[in-house]
Amino acid sequence: MARLGVNIDHIATLRQARGGTDPDPLAAAVLVELAGADGLVVHLREDRRHIQDRDLTLLREIVRTKLDLEMAADDAMVKIALTVKPDLVTLVPEKRQELTTEGGLDVAGLKERIQTTVAMLHDAGIPVSLFIEPDLNQIKAAHKIAADFVELHTGRYANATKSKEADAEFEAITQAAKLAYKLGMGVNAGHGLNYRNVARLTHIPEIVEYNIGHSIIARAVLVGLDQAVKEMKALLS
Numbered sequence: 001m002a003r004l005g006v007n008i009d010h011i012a013t014l015r016q017a018r019g020g021t022d023p024d025p026l027a028a029a030v031l032v033e034l035a036g037a038d039g040l041v042v043h044l045r046e047d048r049r050h051i052q053d054r055d056l057t058l059l060r061e062i063v064r065t066k067l068d069l070e071m072a073a074d075d076a077m078v079k080i081a082l083t084v085k086p087d088l089v090t091l092v093p094e095k096r097q098e099l100t101t102e103g104g105l106d107v108a109g110l111k112e113r114i115q116t117t118v119a120m121l122h123d124a125g126i127p128v129s130l131f132i133e134p135d136l137n138q139i140k141a142a143h144k145i146a147a148d149f150v151e152l153h154t155g156r157y158a159n160a161t162k163s164k165e166a167d168a169e170f171e172a173i174t175q176a177a178k179l180a181y182k183l184g185m186g187v188n189a190g191h192g193l194n195y196r197n198v199a200r201l202t203h204i205p206e207i208v209e210y211n212i213g214h215s216i217i218a219r220a221v222l223v224g225l226d227q228a229v230k231e232m233k234a235l236l237s
Contacts, residue, residue: 002202002236003038005068005188006229007213012042012050025055028225029063035229039066039087041211044080045094046072053080060084068211070131073110073117082124089121090129090151090188090211104133104153108141115145122146129188134169134176142185149186151211152176154201158192170200177206195219199235210236 011028015021029040040063042051059067069086071077072094081089091114093105107114107130118128129149132138142150157169177187189201190211201207212232219228 002207003209004036004229004233004236005039005041005066005190005209005211006032006037006216006232007041007043007070007190007211008032008217009041009043009050009213010217012052012055016050025051026058026062029059031225032229033063033065035226036233037065037229038209039063039068041068041070041090041213043070043092044077046074046076056080056084060086068129073105073114078117078120081121081126085124085126088127088129088149090131090149091117092131103155104135104138105131107132107138107145107147111141111145118145118147129186131190134172136176136179139176139179139183139185142180143183147185149188150176150180151188151190152180152207153191154189154193155191157201158194158197173201174204177204181206195231195235198232202236 008025008028011023011025015023032040044051044056066087068088068090069081070090070092073091091105121128127148129151130142130147131151131153132142134152139150152173157166157173160166160169180187186208187206188209188211189207193210193212194215216228216232
């Protein structure tokens with residue numbers, strides 16, 4: 001069964017909306033793990049719009065499954081990662097004005113900069129995943145700079161409004177996953193996945209982990225965090 005990483009950024013978003021202490025991402029992390037999630041995902045953004053440095057430090061102390069830190073490939077974030085030592089760093093593109101990550105990292109176009117970041121993290125014993133489009137050239141570029149994993153951006157698949165579009169995106173994800181696996185990289189997937197569209201992707205055996213946040217937290221508002229995680233786990237089985 002594929003693993004489930006639950007992104008808890010939106011717990012922190014709700015907290016930051018009022019500037020208080022509730023809801024607490026740490027409490028959410030405990031509940032998510034107890035519900036059977038295989039890991040926690042947090043994105044420490046430059047503008048700190050949701051997850052804060054203190055959250056990350058404390059999460060490192062309590063997470064018992066896997067802590068995946070999403071971050072931009074810049075020196076300030078690398079310093080934080082080297083201090084906190086998450087179980088995985090996922091490098092993502094980042095724009096201040098975006099509501100959420102809008103696309104994959106251009107590894108082929110930013111090869112030198114990303115390769116330097118990957119090497120620094122590897123020197124500290126931290127494995128690295130690259131959040132990229134399901135594009136074969138990007139897969140090859142990720143392999144050349146020694147990425148341990150790729151996380152395939154599933155946004156276009158999730159947002160497709162016509163079956164023909166969804167089929168084309170599904171095929172692109174399938175071929176990208178096959179190539180990444182063939183080249184020796186682990187394959188994760190995420191972005192825009194929900195309780196309606198994720199099941200089809202489970203037919204791609206090369207994908208070993210799905211990182212899902214918004215749909216789980218949205219579902220949790222109605223049924224509780226424990227139930228929301230368990231329902232998603234069932235879809236991945």
